[in-house]
Amino acid sequence: MAYHNKSDSKEFQGDDVKVEVFTDEQAVSEDTNGGSWFHEEKRLVRKLDRRILPIACLLYLFAYLDRSNLGNARVLVGLHDHQPALPADALGGDPTGKLFDWVNSAFFFSYIVCQVPATILSKLFAPRIWLACAAIGWGTCSTLMSTGFNFGGLITTRVFLGIFEAGFGPAIPLYFSLFYTKEEMGLRMAYWFGFAAVAGAFGGIIAFAIETATVPFSNWRLLFIVEGLPAVVLGIFTFFFLPDRPESTHYLSEREREIALARVNRGTSSDVGAVVNKCKYHMDTY
Numbered sequence: 001m002a003y004h005n006k007s008d009s010k011e012f013q014g015d016d017v018k019v020e021v022f023t024d025e026q027a028v029s030e031d032t033n034g035g036s037w038f039h040e041e042k043r044l045v046r047k048l049d050r051r052i053l054p055i056a057c058l059l060y061l062f063a064y065l066d067r068s069n070l071g072n073a074r075v076l077v078g079l080h081d082h083q084p085a086l087p088a089d090a091l092g093g094d095p096t097g098k099l100f101d102w103v104n105s106a107f108f109f110s111y112i113v114c115q116v117p118a119t120i121l122s123k124l125f126a127p128r129i130w131l132a133c134a135a136i137g138w139g140t141c142s143t144l145m146s147t148g149f150n151f152g153g154l155i156t157t158r159v160f161l162g163i164f165e166a167g168f169g170p171a172i173p174l175y176f177s178l179f180y181t182k183e184e185m186g187l188r189m190a191y192w193f194g195f196a197a198v199a200g201a202f203g204g205i206i207a208f209a210i211e212t213a214t215v216p217f218s219n220w221r222l223l224f225i226v227e228g229l230p231a232v233v234l235g236i237f238t239f240f241f242l243p244d245r246p247e248s249t250h251y252l253s254e255r256e257r258e259i260a261l262a263r264v265n266r267g268t269s270s271d272v273g274a275v276v277n278k279c280k281y282h283m284d285t286y
Contacts, residue, residue: 037259040255040256040259041259041263044252044256044259044260044263045180045184047252047256048179048180048260049188051241051242051243051251052176052179052242052243053188053191053192055234055237055238055241055242056172056175056176056192057191057192057194057195058195058234059131059135059168059231059234059235059238060168060172060192060193060195060196060199061195061196061198061199061202062135062139062199062227062230062231062234063135063138063165063168063169063231064195064196064199064200065199065202065203065206065227065231066138066139066141066142066161066165066227066228066231067107067138067161067162067165068199068200068203069142069203069207069223069224069227070086070103070104070107070145070158071104072203072204072207072220072223073085073086073145073220073223073224074086074087074100074220076207076210076211076219076220076223077211077219078211078213078214078215078218078219083215083217083218083219083220084218085218085220086100086154086218086220087099087100089218089220090148090149090150090151090153090154091103091150091151091154099151102151102155103151103154103155103158104158106155106158106159106162107158107159107161107162107165108162109159109162110158110159110160110161110162110163110166111162111163111165111166112166113166114162114163114166114167115166115169115170118163118166118167118170118171119167119170119171119174121167122167122170122171122174123174126244127171127175127178127242127244127245128238128239128240128242128243128244129239130167130171131168131171131172131175131235131238131242132235132236132238132239132242133164133167133235134164134165134167134168134171134235135168135231135232135234135235135238136231136232136235136236137160137163137164137235138161138164138165138168138231139228139229139230139231139232139233139234139235140228140232141157141158141160141161141164141228142157142161142224142227142228142231143224143225143228143229143232144157144224144228145157145158145161145224145228146221146222146223146224146225146228147221172189172192173185173189176188176189176192177264178245178246178264179243179246179260179264181263181264181266203227206223206226206227207223210222210223210226246260246261246264247260247261
């Protein structure tokens, strides 16, 4: 038996659609009325997965490739024409390995320092714009590493690589929370993190293929080009095809947008209420 508690409903005004967002009890009542809500919600989640997960996972794949390819470049030499590896070609041989260690660590310095500011700034921009700019930025930095001829050039590109990637990782959980409930987040984040292992598996294969290539310059430079340019292309693709928010997702129907907003509202309203109650409790006890 379905019921509708008008006092518990909320009205939401989006860019393209104005819907009434239901509470938990109202969603359950819809589900008991033939189970239509439940099946529509499942279809919606599958539709979101097909659009969001491939883009997000591929972004992480190339982000991980671009941050870790320096290790392969260190030992990558041309098998056919005996081109030198990165230390001998751009770091003057680096007999102690200290220069290479500084270049490698520069990424993590900027990555750690910029994560908190980048997380705050990410809320000021549309997700597709923020993630697209991050991917284009780190892809460009990785590609530009192929032009490095000294310690200064390499460490500069690594610093900026860390800055752009710092804006990507923390933004993904926030972005997923716009479309998925907290019960669904765990599996989606697992898929996303799993592509780091995929990148690790393919990174060595790509490096081996490049090692056997015959090019008029050092093979390690080709490695940065091959792994950097796809991130730029994917960033441009992200700008046009990644949805921003449920209420402005044009490939969803009006009914699907209504369900998407109701799903997110069910999770966030309870979370916000719990936080408010905790704050009130601690203020009263204090």
